Amino acid sequence: MLFRKLFTLTLTIIFIFGCTVALPQFSAAAPPWGHPVFGHGKDRVTAAGVDEDVWKGPDEDGGEEDSQDIGERELENIEEEAEEQEEIDQGPAWARGEHPSLKGLYNAYQHLCCNGASLRAQERVLALIRARTVEEAVYALEEAVGDDETLEEVTSDEETCEALLEEANRLQEEVQQQFRESKKKAWALKKLGRVYARLGDRLAAEDALIQAAALTPEDKAVYEEINKLYAGIEMSEMPVFIKGKKVVFDVPPQVKNGRTLVPLRKFAESLGCTVDWDPVRKQVVVMQGAKKVVLGIGEKIATVNGRKVALDVPAQILNGRTLVPLRFVAESLDAQVDYYDESSMIVVK
Structure with missing residues (x-):
């Protein structure tokens, strides 16, 4: 019986202490960076309903003697700690x-x-x-x-x-x-x-x-x-992407009998190939590793590693540039060609 009374008395004392001392110290303040709509942290209110910017504790102002007692080293330490916590104190990007x-x-x-x-x-x-x-x-x-x-x-x-x-x-x-x-x-x-x-x-x-x-x-x-x-935009020339890069030719791509022809040298070099010109036979030779593609100007027969292949449209010269069938050359070099109808865009990978 006595133990129960002592236990009840102890709980009562703790409760009174919490209400009179601990609770007023509790703060339900908003973060210092505030809220993007409801304002800044300086307007926060404590649980006791007192504006922290208005009320000041008896020792908050301190005094000149206390301020003078703080050494330069302590001030440096405080500044370093403040810098370390800067990101946390400033809050999210919208608040900074x-x-x-x-x-x-x-x-x-x-x-x-x-x-x-x-x-x-x-x-x-x-x-x-x-x-x-x-x-x-x-x-x-x-x-x-x-x-x-x-x-x-x-x-x-x-x-x-x-x-x-x-x-x-x-x-x-x-x-x-x-x-x-x-x-x-x-x-x-x-x-x-x-x-x-x-x-x-x-x-x-x-x-x-x-x-x-x-x-x-x-x-x-x-x-x-x-x-x-x-799509739906009038382009000055057909857009062509080769290995992720948009390629602009000095002579625009041409469409002949449903086939797209492009300037060979710029196209081949974008694929990492070398190009040679045989003026006697009027042939262009494209090399990539062990692969060799030969096209004759105006000829509908090309060779790929010595194998003859028929062409729908032959290579031709326009404005001083040799134009060749894009898809034929690309696929002969094991490249993938994608065509987009909406924009007439060609992607070579």
Whole structure:
């Protein structure tokens, strides 16, 4: 009986101590970097309902004597510790204000809210503001323009569209600086290419996608995005990609009887081949390792390692350049050729 009374008394004392001493010390403060919508950490409130910026403890101000007692060494230690914790103290990227596009994103978010945009559109722009890493920001930006309904909302306002394009430009710079692995960089550039295309900046989209193709020349998804971009656009010449790189010929590719002919030397050298010209027989000789392809000007019979092969269209000279059937030469050298009907684009891998 006595033990029970002592136990009850002990619990009562602990409870009173907790309510009167420990609880007021507890703080439910927001992180120092605050919230992107509700403000900064300086407005946080303690559990006792007292504004920390207004109330000060009896010893908070200290005094001149206490301040003078702190030695230079201790101050240096404090500064070093502060630098080590800088990233944690500053919080996520949207709170640090490290990039110029942040202000534009804030304005874009406010415009969407004021103009009655859907909650989905607001949340996607807000997710972009809150992104902590480049990867998260790339994902968030792609989501912001991912579906047609949201795209219409974010692009209907010119300032919002410009803010998203500015953020895409910033992310492209960050990708070039931070990502070292080719596949990872290509992944980000491919997504940014889609974003540029959705926002109507065709040149920026093309540039990002061409960079992605050069980094991952076997990735069909990149060429599909480029095909979508080129489809319906009047091109000055047929786009040709060889081993991930877009090749521009001094004499544009020609289509003869359903076959595409391209300048041989630029084409062959892009595949890593050597080219020789036999002026006596008027033949071009393409060499790649043990493979040898010989084509005569105007002749419909070529040889591949000594084996005769019939051609639909012979090699010919145009503006001082020797043009040869692209698919025949590429496949004779064991290269793969893909043709995209929508854009008339040719990809050689």
